[in-house]
Amino acid sequence: MTFGGHQSRRKFLQHAATGVVAAGALTALGPGRAGAAGARTAPSPSGKRVAVFGAGPAGLTVAHELAERGFGVTVYEALDAFGGKTRSIYAPDSGAVPLPGEHGFRSFFGFYHNLPDTLRRIPFPGNRNGVWDNLVRLNAAMIAGQDRANLTIPLPLPLPFSQPPMSVQQFIDSCVAVFQTLFRLPPHEALFAAERLVVYVTSCDERKLGQWEYMTWTDFAKLENSSPEYNRFLGDGFIKSLVATKSANCSAHSIGLVGEEYVWSLLGINNDNDDRGNDRVLNGPTSEAWIDPWIAHLRSLGVEFHTGARLSSLTLDGTGIRSATVTLSSGAPQTVEADHFVSAIPLEKFGAILSDDILAADPTLAGVHRLQNAWMVGLQFFLKERADIVNGHISYVDSPWSLTSISEAQVWKRPLTTYGDGTVEDVLSAIVSEFDVPGTLNGKTARQSTLEEIARESWAQIKAHVHGKGGVRLTDDMLHSWMIDPALTGAGTPQVAYNDPIFIQNPGSWYDRPDATTAIDNLFLAGDWIKTQMNVSSMESANEGGRLAANAVLHASGSAHAPAEISPRFRQLLWEPFKAADVALYRAGQPNAFDIVDRRYPPTANPPGSSEGGSSGLFTGSSQGSVAGSSLITGSTGS
Numbered sequence: 001m002t003f004g005g006h007q008s009r010r011k012f013l014q015h016a017a018t019g020v021v022a023a024g025a026l027t028a029l030g031p032g033r034a035g036a037a038g039a040r041t042a043p044s045p046s047g048k049r050v051a052v053f054g055a056g057p058a059g060l061t062v063a064h065e066l067a068e069r070g071f072g073v074t075v076y077e078a079l080d081a082f083g084g085k086t087r088s089i090y091a092p093d094s095g096a097v098p099l100p101g102e103h104g105f106r107s108f109f110g111f112y113h114n115l116p117d118t119l120r121r122i123p124f125p126g127n128r129n130g131v132w133d134n135l136v137r138l139n140a141a142m143i144a145g146q147d148r149a150n151l152t153i154p155l156p157l158p159l160p161f162s163q164p165p166m167s168v169q170q171f172i173d174s175c176v177a178v179f180q181t182l183f184r185l186p187p188h189e190a191l192f193a194a195e196r197l198v199v200y201v202t203s204c205d206e207r208k209l210g211q212w213e214y215m216t217w218t219d220f221a222k223l224e225n226s227s228p229e230y231n232r233f234l235g236d237g238f239i240k241s242l243v244a245t246k247s248a249n250c251s252a253h254s255i256g257l258v259g260e261e262y263v264w265s266l267l268g269i270n271n272d273n274d275d276r277g278n279d280r281v282l283n284g285p286t287s288e289a290w291i292d293p294w295i296a297h298l299r300s301l302g303v304e305f306h307t308g309a310r311l312s313s314l315t316l317d318g319t320g321i322r323s324a325t326v327t328l329s330s331g332a333p334q335t336v337e338a339d340h341f342v343s344a345i346p347l348e349k350f351g352a353i354l355s356d357d358i359l360a361a362d363p364t365l366a367g368v369h370r371l372q373n374a375w376m377v378g379l380q381f382f383l384k385e386r387a388d389i390v391n392g393h394i395s396y397v398d399s400p401w402s403l404t405s406i407s408e409a410q411v412w413k414r415p416l417t418t419y420g421d422g423t424v425e426d427v428l429s430a431i432v433s434e435f436d437v438p439g440t441l442n443g444k445t446a447r448q449s450t451l452e453e454i455a456r457e458s459w460a461q462i463k464a465h466v467h468g469k470g471g472v473r474l475t476d477d478m479l480h481s482w483m484i485d486p487a488l489t490g491a492g493t494p495q496v497a498y499n500d501p502i503f504i505q506n507p508g509s510w511y512d513r514p515d516a517t518t519a520i521d522n523l524f525l526a527g528d529w530i531k532t533q534m535n536v537s538s539m540e541s542a543n544e545g546g547r548l549a550a551n552a553v554l555h556a557s558g559s560a561h562a563p564a565e566i567s568p569r570f571r572q573l574l575w576e577p578f579k580a581a582d583v584a585l586y587r588a589g590q591p592n593a594f595d596i597v598d599r600r601y602p603p604t605a606n607p608p609g610s611s612e613g614g615s616s617g618l619f620t621g622s623s624q625g626s627v628a629g630s631s632l633i634t635g636s637t638g639s
Contacts, residue, residue: 006581008567009250009396010210015294021105036078044081044268048064048071048072048076048339048557048559049071049072049074049337049338049339050071050073050074050242050323050338050339050340050341050342050553051074051076051336051337051340051341051342051493052065052073052075052342052344052526053074053075053076053311053324053326053341053342053343053344054075054076054077054078054084054311054343054344054345054346054527055075055076055077055079055082055083055305055307055326055344056083056084056085056086056344056527056542057084057086057115057539057542057543057546058081058344058526058527058528058543058545058546058549059075059077059084059342059344059345059526060075060082060083060291060294060295060298060544060546061526061542061543061544061545061546061547061550062342062344062450062526062546062549062550063075063298063303063536064118064121064294064297064301064546065393065546065547065550065551065564066297066299066550066553067298067301067302069471069559069561070561071553071557073298073302073303073304074236074303074306074310074336074338075092075251075298075304075305075306076306076310076311076326076336076542077272077305077306077307077308077309078307078308078309078310078311078345079307079308080307080308080329081287081307081351082287082291082292082305082307083286083287083290083291084294084346084541084542085103085500085502086103086106086286086290086291087103087287087291088100088102088215088287088288088291089101089149089378089380089483089486090288091104091382091420091481091483092130092421092615094420094421094481095419095420095421095422096409097419097420097481098270098419098420099380099382099416099417099420099424099481100287100288100419100427100428101378101379101380101382101427101429101483102284102285102286102287102378102380102408103500104336104375105280105484106281106282106286106539106540107279107283107446108135108153108277108279108280108281109261109262109265109278109279109281109540110137110270110271110272110273110278110279111261111262111265111270111271111272111278111281111538111570112272112538112540113272113540113567114392114540114543114544114565114566115223115539115540115543115569116132116135116272116273117565117567118214118543119131119132119134119135119290120132122290122293122294122297123293123328124289131289131290131293131294132303133281134289134290135276135280135281135282135283136276136280136281136282136283136411137275137277137279137280138155138279138281138391138392138393139154139155139282139392140152140153140154140155140165140390140391140392141153141155141279141388141390141392141393141394141395142390142392142393142394142395143397144233144395144396144397144398144465144469145232145396145397145398145465146396146398146464147398149469150204150465150469150470151181151392151497152468152470155266155277155278155279163171164391165390165391165472167471173465175465179231181232182561183230184227184229184298185227185230185417185468186227186230189226189227189229189590191597192222192232192597192598193230193233194619195595195596195597196220196221196222196234196596197259198542198594199571199592199594199595200212200220200252200256200260200594201256201260201393201575202575202578202579202588202591202593202594203579204580204582204583204586204588204593205579206583207512207582207586207592208256208257208445208588208604209253209286210257210511210586210603211586211600211602211604212251212252212253212256212603212614213251213252213253213507213508213511214507214508214603215252215255215507216247216248216249216250216251216252217235217247217248217250217251217252217254217256218235218247218248218252218254218332218509219252220252221234221235221247221252222255222598223235223247225250226472232397235247236488241369242477245383246374246402246433246504248359249372249374249504250504250505250506250507250510250536251505251506251507251508251510252309253510253534253535254505254535254555256535257535257536258534258536258538259480260572261569261570262278262404262566264540264570265278266280266571267276269572272571279392279393281339281406281411282411283325283412284412284413284414285409285411285412288414290415303397303408304635304639308328308329309326309327309328309329309330309334310326310327310328311324311325311345312325312326312327312333312345312353312522313325313352313353313355314341314353314355314358316355316357316361316520318360319361319520319521320338320520320521320522320523321336321520321521321522321523323337324336324341332626338558339522340522340524340553340557340601341522341523341524341528341555342525342549342553343523343524343525344523344525344526344527344530344545344546344549345527346373346501346503346527347368347371347373347529348373349504350368350503350525351368351371352367354366354368359518359519361519362518362519362520362523364514364518364519365518366515367493367511367512367513367514368512368514370509370512371503371506371509371512371513372503372504372506372509372585373501373502373503373504373563374433374501374502374504374585375432375433375435375501375502376431376432376433376502376608377431377432377446377484377485377498378429378430378431378484378485378486379429379430379431379432379454379455379458379482379483379484379490380427380428380429380482380483380484381427381430381455381459381462381479381482382420382424382427382479382480382481382482383424383425383427383428383478383479383480383614384423384424384425384478384480385425385426385473385478386407386409386410386425387409387426387428387462387472387474387478388407388409388410388528389407389466389472389474390407391410391449392406393406394406394465394466396461396462396465397437398438398464398465399461399462399465400437400438400439400461401432401433401435401437401439401446401457401458401461402430402431402432402433402434403431403433403461403462404430404431404433405428405429405430405460405462406428406429407426407427407429408426408427408428409425409426409427409428414490418611420480423480424480427463430458430600431463432446432454432458434446435447435559439455439457439460439461440457440461440464441457441460441461442456442457442458444457448492448493449491449492450491451488451491451492452483453492454484455482455484459476459479459482462474462506467583468597469561471628472583473530479485485500487499487500492508501526502535502537503528504537505535505536505537510531510535512585513529513530513531514530514531515531515548516530516545516549516551516552517552517556518533518549521556522556524549524552524556525545525549526542526545526548526549526550527542527545528541528542528545529545530548532544532545532547532548533566533568533569534569542565542575547564547565547566548566550563550564551563551564551566578593583591586602589601589602591600
């Protein structure tokens with residue numbers, strides 16, 4: 001087992017096929033302008049030049065949609081790699097072909113529709129449907145606990161399974177887990193859980209955005225006053241596998257929305273493709289299976305890329321942006337000129353460049369400073385043996401650090417032995433989501449721990465959940481090395497920081513999130529943190545945000561091209577009569593018709609003796625809209 005050594009030196013390495021622009025070429029930042037003091041984005045047949053800042057899924061989507069419509073697009077990326085949070089991370093000094101890891105596992109749920117459309121339009125050698133054909137169906141998910149049987153949940157539709165969802169022993173353990181739950185879950189909590197779910201799905205849109213948006217899922221579902229068993233399934237135990245957030249931080253509307261989408265997808269309704277099920281992952285490292293081919297395709301469309309170029313300011317001229325300034329890796333500033341400017345950088349980076357004159361031109365952008373994000377850090381365990389724990393994602397529900405993981409070798413097409421020194425056969429790709437709760441091994445929080453302590457503690461928590469259960473073997477002698485996301489810096493010191501946090505949908509955040517179009521004529525926004533139908537942080541939201549920004553540019557430029565299509569969210573017709581009736585109840589200041597046990601009144605019309613949006617039923621607990629967790633980072637932090 002290896003803890004320490006070169007494995008704890010972290011930096012981003014881009015896969016060789018990506019083709020990073022050489023540092024000497026970066027100073028020009030424009031075609032044919034080497035050594036120029038300023039730069040203009042690439043010319044185009046339409047004559048419209050667009051500068052896109054940020055090469056994550058949102059920025060690349062903007063570039064894709066506009067380049068296909070004849071715009072000249074130049075993308076500026078602060079890092080030396082493309083893909084943002086989705087990119088693969090390669091372990092330094094691990095071999096001629098570095099060991100691949102991920103920022104976290106990548107779920108392409110069946111209810112995603114916009115992103116799969118983009119994947120189909122990215123050519124990939126040998127694939128009829130482009131990168132989309134690199135998606136692999138998962139057949140199960142596991143809710144793993146300590147000192148109890150683990151529950152393996154088959155993902156049955158469509159039948160037949162692409163491979164057995166569980167072993168015989170895992171089936172037996174799952175039956176035991178179900179009976180353990182039945183005996184431990186109080187009947188009144190089971191009924192209350194059903195009531196909460198019915199209340200959400202029958203709520204009208206006005207109530208969802210005017211009432212449930214303003215309270216946490218913890219408050220909505222009364223998790224703080226419920227049994228551990230209730231929390232296991234209606235709390236973070238299952239939520240962490242669906243949404244990149246936690247129930248105490250996230251609005252009830254956001255979690256309810258994606259939870260409903262997932263259930264219909266699980267039942268084979270509203271899936272992107274009936275043959276791939278409701279949970280899909282890529283068949284290789286993300287950069288190799290998706291991002292690198294995307295960059296190559298965009299270059300073939302005329303898109304130009306510059307890495308090591310961080311957006312540092314915008315210069316306003318009347319009602320529009322005259323130019324932008326990027327800071328190069330050398331620290332030198334560089335001016336960028338274009339007809340349209342699209343910011344597709346993370347919210348905390350965008351908040352840092354909001355100057356007084358920008359806010360004066362569009363006061364609604366001040367809401368960006370009230371948005372919040374959290375640390376969710378990728379951790380790779382490189383193994384010398386396969387660890388096919390389950391053919392899907394695992395949520396370690398008793399882990400104090402809120403761990404989740406997936407074993408990559410079972411879905412990756414290229415053998416892991418072709419990377420590194422040839423002895424690694426699997427990658428257990430995990431995510432650490434809780435940084436302020438003491439661990440079980442050394443009693444420290446992840447925020448207090450060194451990189452090696454984070455790896456040791458996380459490994460111990462994972463083993464405690466799965467080793468020896470269902471025939472699973474996970475022992476120290478299997479461990480080759482480990483790698484933590486290099487964006488986590490200063491670990492084990494008071495200066496610990498994480499440079500790549502993820503947006504969380506804190507209560508009320510919908511009304512602080514900007515649209516793709518701003519009040520500034522030629523400034524547009526893209527990302528999973530702007531207003532999108534999907535609402536929650538995800539690759540689908542980022543893709544939708546990119547399409548919205550591209551359409552805004554098309555509209556502002558007077559383009560005759562058709563806008564990028566945006567698939568509407570699925571609406572179950574069964575609920576529509578109930579939602580229609582709920583409109584009248586909501587406007588009259590009354591609870592939802594099914595809100596019986598823990599009646600919640602809209603904040604605009606509260607009955608005597610009840611607090612705003614509060615409880616008048618059998619349960620008491622945290623106040624509406626409370627946000628727990630000191631790990632939250634406001635959107636106004638520096639870049």
